Amino acid sequence: MQQMDHTGMEVGAVKIAEDKDFEKLKQLYDNNNDWRLDYNKPDMSVWTKSVPGISFRMVKIRTRFPDVSPETLYDVLHDPEYRRVWDTHMIESKDIGFFNPNNDIGYYSVACPSPLKNRDFVLQRSWLDTGLEQLIINHSIYHKNYPPRKHFVRATSYLTGYIVRPSRNGDGSELGYVSHTDPHGKLPVWLVNKVTQIYAPKMVKKLHKASVGYLSWKSRNNPNLKPWHFPEQIAAPRMKVEECVKSQEEKNLKNFVDESSLKDASEKDSIFMDSD
Numbered sequence: 001m002q003q004m005d006h007t008g009m010e011v012g013a014v015k016i017a018e019d020k021d022f023e024k025l026k027q028l029y030d031n032n033n034d035w036r037l038d039y040n041k042p043d044m045s046v047w048t049k050s051v052p053g054i055s056f057r058m059v060k061i062r063t064r065f066p067d068v069s070p071e072t073l074y075d076v077l078h079d080p081e082y083r084r085v086w087d088t089h090m091i092e093s094k095d096i097g098f099f100n101p102n103n104d105i106g107y108y109s110v111a112c113p114s115p116l117k118n119r120d121f122v123l124q125r126s127w128l129d130t131g132l133e134q135l136i137i138n139h140s141i142y143h144k145n146y147p148p149r150k151h152f153v154r155a156t157s158y159l160t161g162y163i164v165r166p167s168r169n170g171d172g173s174e175l176g177y178v179s180h181t182d183p184h185g186k187l188p189v190w191l192v193n194k195v196t197q198i199y200a201p202k203m204v205k206k207l208h209k210a211s212v213g214y215l216s217w218k219s220r221n222n223p224n225l226k227p228w229h230f231p232e233q234i235a236a237p238r239m240k241v242e243e244c245v246k247s248q249e250e251k252n253l254k255n256f257v258d259e260s261s262l263k264d265a266s267e268k269d270s271i272f273m274d275s276d
Contacts, residue, residue, distance in 0.1 A: 017126030086210035101231035147247035
């Protein structure tokens with residue numbers, strides 16, 4: 001039985017996103033019913049909600065970047081070369097291919113703090129620019145040439161989405177982030193409860209810093225290369241749906257790594273603290 005993400009897409013199923021899928025992301029973001037407010041500061045709010053059958057909670061962030069335009073923020077979220085500059089958790093990012101100018105597939109691996117094993121994903125990503133707002137969603141799928149790798153745990157994104165809007169105050173941009181991700185493995189209870197509240201706000205702060213520096217960086221690094229705006233610049237191969245199936249290795253995979261012995265106390269916060 002396939003698991004469903006919260007855009008109505010099946011994990012593992014290739015589906016070209018429709019307007020209704022982006023609308024569901026907006027509903028999750030704009031409606032706070034059934035969400036618990038876990039962190040509330042003037043520049044950032046974080047909510048979580050439990051999802052039956054999955055120990056990791058869904059997380060939602062609303063923040064404002066008064067010194068970053070929506071256009072710049074949207075470009076930062078898309079630009080794979082710049083992500084290698086600012087995303088210090090990323091190990092590897094690779095474009096596998098694309099279905100159409102607004103739907104692609106990629107591989108992404110992320111470093112987790114020791115002694116956790118690193119995680120990786122194969123993701124289908126879809127995006128929509130309405131002119132008033134920009135939306136990006138992804139969910140996990142399979143690809144026969146990207147089986148789970150040794151020393152990594154293959155994680156699942158049921159839904160990860162970004163919403164970029166002009167700030168309600170008229171200065172800068174508003175960023176919405178909704179994510180429901182299962183890192184798999186047997187993780188300690190304290191980490192299950194704390195990871196989103198600690199890691200997600202840190203990610204947003206890092207993204208803000210990166211966005212402030214993007215225009216200067218981009219002016220020196222292929223300033224006209226923006227395939228998310230100009231489809232004729234897409235260099236990845238065109239995908240076939242029949243390639244997006246489990247590899248034999250993944251069919252045999254038992255995605256269980258026992259990391260439950262990690263210590264609580266002070267380690268539960270320091271484990272997600274970067275040097276930045």
